[in-house]
Amino acid sequence: ATRIFTVANQKGGVGKTTTSVNIAAALAMGGLKVLVIDLDPQGNASTALSVEHHDEAIPGMFEVLVESRPLAEVIVKVPGFDGLECAPATLDLAGAEIQLVPMVSRENRLRRLLESYLSLREAAGNRVDYVFIDCPPSLGLLTLNALVAAEELLIPIQCEYYALEGLTQLLGTVRLVTEHLNPGLNLSTILLTMFDGRTRLANDVAENVREHFPAEVLTSAIPRSVRLSEAPSYGQTVMTYDPLSPGAVAYLAAAREIAERAIDI
Amino acid sequence: ATRIFTVANQKGGVGKTTTSVNIAAALAMGGLKVLVIDLDPQGNASTALSVEHHDEAIPGMFEVLVESRPLAEVIVKVPGFDGLECAPATLDLAGAEIQLVPMVSRENRLRRLLESYLSLREAAGNRVDYVFIDCPPSLGLLTLNALVAAEELLIPIQCEYYALEGLTQLLGTVRLVTEHLNPGLNLSTILLTMFDGRTRLANDVAENVREHFPAEVLTSAIPRSVRLSEAPSYGQTVMTYDPLSPGAVAYLAAAREIAERAIDI
Ligand SMILES: Nc1ncnc2c1ncn2[C@@H]1O[C@H](COP(=O)(O)OP(=O)(O)OP(=O)(O)O)[C@@H](O)[C@H]1O
Numbered sequence: 001a002t003r004i005f006t007v008a009n010q011k012g013g014v015g016k017t018t019t020s021v022n023i024a025a026a027l028a029m030g031g032l033k034v035l036v037i038d039l040d041p042q043g044n045a046s047t048a049l050s051v052e053h054h055d056e057a058i059p060g061m062f063e064v065l066v067e068s069r070p071l072a073e074v075i076v077k078v079p080g081f082d083g084l085e086c087a088p089a090t091l092d093l094a095g096a097e098i099q100l101v102p103m104v105s106r107e108n109r110l111r112r113l114l115e116s117y118l119s120l121r122e123a124a125g126n127r128v129d130y131v132f133i134d135c136p137p138s139l140g141l142l143t144l145n146a147l148v149a150a151e152e153l154l155i156p157i158q159c160e161y162y163a164l165e166g167l168t169q170l171l172g173t174v175r176l177v178t179e180h181l182n183p184g185l186n187l188s189t190i191l192l193t194m195f196d197g198r199t200r201l202a203n204d205v206a207e208n209v210r211e212h213f214p215a216e217v218l219t220s221a222i223p224r225s226v227r228l229s230e231a232p233s234y235g236q237t238v239m240t241y242d243p244l245s246p247g248a249v250a251y252l253a254a255a256r257e258i259a260e261r262a263i264d265i
Numbered sequence: 266a267t268r269i270f271t272v273a274n275q276k277g278g279v280g281k282t283t284t285s286v287n288i289a290a291a292l293a294m295g296g297l298k299v300l301v302i303d304l305d306p307q308g309n310a311s312t313a314l315s316v317e318h319h320d321e322a323i324p325g326m327f328e329v330l331v332e333s334r335p336l337a338e339v340i341v342k343v344p345g346f347d348g349l350e351c352a353p354a355t356l357d358l359a360g361a362e363i364q365l366v367p368m369v370s371r372e373n374r375l376r377r378l379l380e381s382y383l384s385l386r387e388a389a390g391n392r393v394d395y396v397f398i399d400c401p402p403s404l405g406l407l408t409l410n411a412l413v414a415a416e417e418l419l420i421p422i423q424c425e426y427y428a429l430e431g432l433t434q435l436l437g438t439v440r441l442v443t444e445h446l447n448p449g450l451n452l453s454t455i456l457l458t459m460f461d462g463r464t465r466l467a468n469d470v471a472e473n474v475r476e477h478f479p480a481e482v483l484t485s486a487i488p489r490s491v492r493l494s495e496a497p498s499y500g501q502t503v504m505t506y507d508p509l510s511p512g513a514v515a516y517l518a519a520a521r522e523i524a525e526r527a528i529d530i
């Protein structure tokens with residue numbers, strides 16, 4: 001079955017986008033069929049995957065969520081990969097949340113449209129293996145749609161003090177979602193990001209997370225590495241930009257761990 | 266007259282909170298009366314200033330915005346400073362945006378309540394010199410309320426590639442606000458944050474920003490410095506945690522530049 005991940009954390013700048021695009025790229029390089037859905041109006045994931053999203057005429061996730069346009073009509077292939085594709089976020093997505101507020105079943109819109117796309121692909125004998133939904137830094141209706149559409153939640157946690165503070169709020173929202181909207185959602189994966197082993201703070205945060213979430217946190221932590229932040233300026237993931245860099249090696253190991261942990265569904 | 270700054274950028278993790286609390290602390294150490302308003306439901310600014318905000322019973326910015334509670338009833342003194350105070354954000358603030366959507370004049374709620382607080386202080390002969398409103402990483406109704414309440418906008422820009430991408434969207438929102446809601450809003454200050462001079466990327470971004478915004482960008486750029494990220498874990502700003510660290514010295518210089526640039530109102 002297709003594994004559907006939401007990559008969420010309302011704390012800003014913790015590595016949601018960097019994690020979504022690099023894990024997706026690593027799995028695609030391993031021969032798997034992967035879809036990245038960009039739900040952040042900033043469109044950073046679309047940029048990193050070299051998918052055009054600045055032109056207002058391009059249909060993207062706004063049309064999918066607000067106008068129920070089929071996903072198949074907005075998804076594009078990511079250049080340089082066989083099995084990687086992306087549903088881009090255009091700027092108008094910023095206005096989607098206010099438009100969704102009065103709609104019936106507003107939290108389920110993405111789930112229904114994703115299900116019909118995945119069954120389309122399955123029927124065509126070209127099943128999608130992994131979906132990653134990149135969320136904006138908030139717990140509004142865009143992130144709620146992602147939490148309802150997914151079966152697994154991947155939380156990137158930056159090894160900084162503020163990162164821990166937001167976790168209680170995020171887990172509270174997840175509990176509400178599993179109680180009322182999506183009982184099948186499972187916090188399966190936590191990934192430590194921007195880990196700088198030389199600082200006491202990073203080690204303290206990492207130890208704290210490993211203690212509280214021993215089963216969920218991946219063994220592989222992502223080190224702080226400038227090649228990771230340079231890659232998007234070339235419209236690339238670090239996997240193709242500098243495959244031997246510490247960041248690429250760590251994301252490859254994390255992708256392998258995620259694949260090996262596949263829940264027995 | 267009181268200078269009212271909104272510290273905003275929808276890109277996450279660029280240093281909005283770190284800038285708000287450290288500039289405020291630096292100005293307060295210089296003898297000025299400063300108020301920090303925490304509009305981010307994560308409450309990171311409240312944490313950095315050691316202001317209690319986890320207890321639901323504590324009134325905070327949710328009560329101010331949604332129930333029109335006077336600011337004077339939620340503002341508390343920041344321990345360790347003479348003239349520094351904070352209006353905390355409690356977790357329920359996360360639900361404020363949806364509550365504000367149907368309200369009349371929903372973007373002006375903070376402005377009216379801030380104006381009445383400032384005139385109260387002025388009448389008592391204890392004028393507030395500076396206000397800093399720390400925003401969440403989004404352009405929703407919380408940030409809109411801040412943009413309407415303020416006269417000056419301070420944009421922290423992280424020296425990373427994605428940081429530039431979001432700027433166009435932010436400036437577009439600012440233009441809408443000045444056209445329809447607050448003609449007096451002025452993008453007066455841009456601060457480069459997490460600047461690591463050893464990387465080409467940081468130098469490229471900084472050069473790009475200085476070229477496009479020569480009048481707004483401060484001469485002082487904030488270096489990446491671990492002491493800055495350690496300070497909040499002690500409930501402190503870096504100004505008191507490690508006043509001689511590169512981060513503290515840079516924020517002190519930035520605060521002085523802001524004070525010296527005071528617009529001739
Ligand atoms: N391990 C790393 N080492 C160095 N830089 C990193 C690393 N991971 C991410 N970055 C950089 O840090 C910044 C924040 O990362 P990213 O944009 O992926 O976070 P995010 O959680 O998606 O942010 P937002 O909350 O705005 O969506 C980016 O400029 C990115 O290039």
Ligand SMILES: Nc1ncnc2c1ncn2[C@@H]1O[C@H](COP(=O)(O)OP(=O)(O)OP(=O)(O)O)[C@@H](O)[C@H]1O
Nearest residue numbers: 012160277278279280281282283402488489490494
């Ligand atoms: N100059 C700096 N050097 C090192 N670390 C920094 C610096 N400035 C901020 N940080 C750290 O980087 C992280 C992001 O900063 P901060 O939380 O202030 O950004 P923000 O824009 O307020 O984030 P959000 O979008 O979630 O509100 C924090 O963990 C903070 O401690």
Ligand SMILES: [Mg+2]
Nearest residue numbers: 016017040044
């Ligand atoms: Mg992102």
Ligand SMILES: [Mg+2]
Nearest residue numbers: 281282305309
């Ligand atoms: Mg913040």
